[in-house]
Amino acid sequence: MPVKTLSQSLDLSPSTTVGVIDRLEQKRMVTRTRSQDDRRQVHIAITPEGSAQAARSPFPLQTRLADGLSTMPELEQATIALSLERLVSLFGASNIDASAILSVDPIYDHSGAKTQTEKEDA
Numbered sequence: 001m002p003v004k005t006l007s008q009s010l011d012l013s014p015s016t017t018v019g020v021i022d023r024l025e026q027k028r029m030v031t032r033t034r035s036q037d038d039r040r041q042v043h044i045a046i047t048p049e050g051s052a053q054a055a056r057s058p059f060p061l062q063t064r065l066a067d068g069l070s071t072m073p074e075l076e077q078a079t080i081a082l083s084l085e086r087l088v089s090l091f092g093a094s095n096i097d098a099s100a101i102l103s104v105d106p107i108y109d110h111s112g113a114k115t116q117t118e119k120e121d122a
Contacts, residue, residue, distance in 0.1 A: 002035075003042050029053060 007017040021044060024030045029050035035041035069077060088094055
C-alpha cells in the first residue's frame with residue numbers, strides 16, 4: 001500500500017504516518033519499498049512478524065465501542081446520542097465531518113479477508 005493511501009485511510013498527516021512507519025519498521029513489523037514505476041512512491045507491506053502481532057492484538061477501540069453500543073437498549077442508545085450531540089454543539093463542532101474518523105472498517109481483519117479500504121485500493 002502506498003504511504004499516501006495509508007495516510008489518507010487513517011486520516012493522519014503524511015508526516016505522522018511516516019513517523020509511525022519508522023517505528024514499525026524498526027520493530028520489523030513493516031517493510032518499505034520504492035515503486036518500480038514511480039520511484040517517488042513508497043509502498044508499505046506488513047511482515048510476517050507484523051501479521052503475527054496484529055493477530056494477537058485486540059480489536060480497535062472503535063469496534064469494541066460499536067459492539068457495546070449495539071447491545072444497549074434503544075432508550076439508552078438514544079440518551080447517549082442526545083448527550084453526544086449536545087457536547088458537539090457545545091464545542092461548536094457541528095459542521096466537522098468526522099465520518100473518516102468514526103469509520104468502523106477494521107484496521108486488521110483477523111479472518112484474512114480484505115478490508116473495505118483494501119478492496120477500494122485494488
